[in-house]
Amino acid sequence: MATRRGFIGSATGIGTATLLGYSASPSHAATAGADTAAAEAVSQQTARSSLLAVNAGMRANYAVLKSELIKHLSPVVVVQNDAKGGRFTLVTKDGQQSTNPVSETFELAKSIAHVPLGIFSVIAPYLANKVPNLPNANRIDAHDLVMVAFNGSTSTAWIEPLQAYATKLATARRQLASANLPAALTTSCGNILDGGQKFISASVAAKKFDMASFETFSGSVYPDIRTNMEHASQAQIKGVQDIMKTWRAKVGEEAWTDLYCVVLSQWTTSVLNQNTIIIKDCMNAAKVATHLIDLPGLEPPADPIFTALDNLARIVQDNIAAEMVFPKDTKVADALKGQQDLLSDEILIQLGSNTTTPMAAPNYNSVASGVCPVPH
Structure with missing residues (x-):
């Protein structure tokens, strides 16, 4: 079977042009002068615009194809x-x-697991000069920390929003038993809510906080967060696998x-x-x-x-x-x-390289281990 390329290549120049619907054009010698004169009469900007119009035409054709193709995407x-x-x-x-398709257990478990992040989001702008020499200090980008702690350490404006968040935690804690969660998840959620309220109460009473006390809180509830993550993952796996199995049967093996x-x-x-x-x-x-x-x-x-x-x-x-x-x-x-x-x-x-080099993981170890990157 002749290919398109082989078929066209087998024809003569004039034969191919005639075959494709074109008539023979005048010789190059006859048209060279006219082309030169036309080129001299066109400004550089006009000429460049005509070149760019080619790409604009391509993009228009590409967009039409894409728009029509969308209608045929399946499954x-x-x-x-x-x-x-x-x-x-x-x-x-x-x-x-x-x-x-995922059961509500997923969302409920993650909601309570997010308590430490919810508290952090309130106090973060006020962390300046409050970060002690934590074991993980060398993993903290000093510049990033300064940018996050944009309100400084003298303000107590964090107290009101933190108390408002504590109200949400207290309500959830009182009603937790009625949520009808699995026993292990109920226990872990209770521990996280209790830990969050304790940290907030102590910080508000003292009108101050620091990262040492926050990390003590977040570290203490980490095992409970892992329990919540386990329940959330189980719910998601089951929900996704079930819907994909249902749709596979609906679509059929060949299409799937x-x-x-x-x-x-x-x-x-x-x-x-x-x-x-x-x-x-x-x-x-x-x-x-x-x-x-x-x-x-x-x-x-x-x-x-x-x-x-x-x-x-x-x-x-x-x-x-x-x-x-x-x-x-x-x-x-x-x-x-x-x-x-x-x-x-x-x-x-x-640039002198013909192979891509993967980007290295960020390395913030620019200060001695155990030393706070924030200047005090």
């Missing part, structure tokens, strides 16, 4: 990470259906083999995202690497489903375009298909 599972364990949406040619999953998350939770970890075992193992897509962002998008499908359409059409636009360079094709910028290799070469 797709879109996951919006949220406080309830995730909102899952199945997209097929027959429509969409959404659900929050080609399933795409798009997980929308925030940057701070985009690596080893909990839903991504669970979902991958529910997909076709051979396609997880290319069909399970994490889309980290700054804030949840206004239209999460469209955002997921719009990005997926871009990925799918780039997968096909890569092989057809760059058939002679698989490395560049792979770049277009993935997260790598097409110019990245060339830039590395020109």
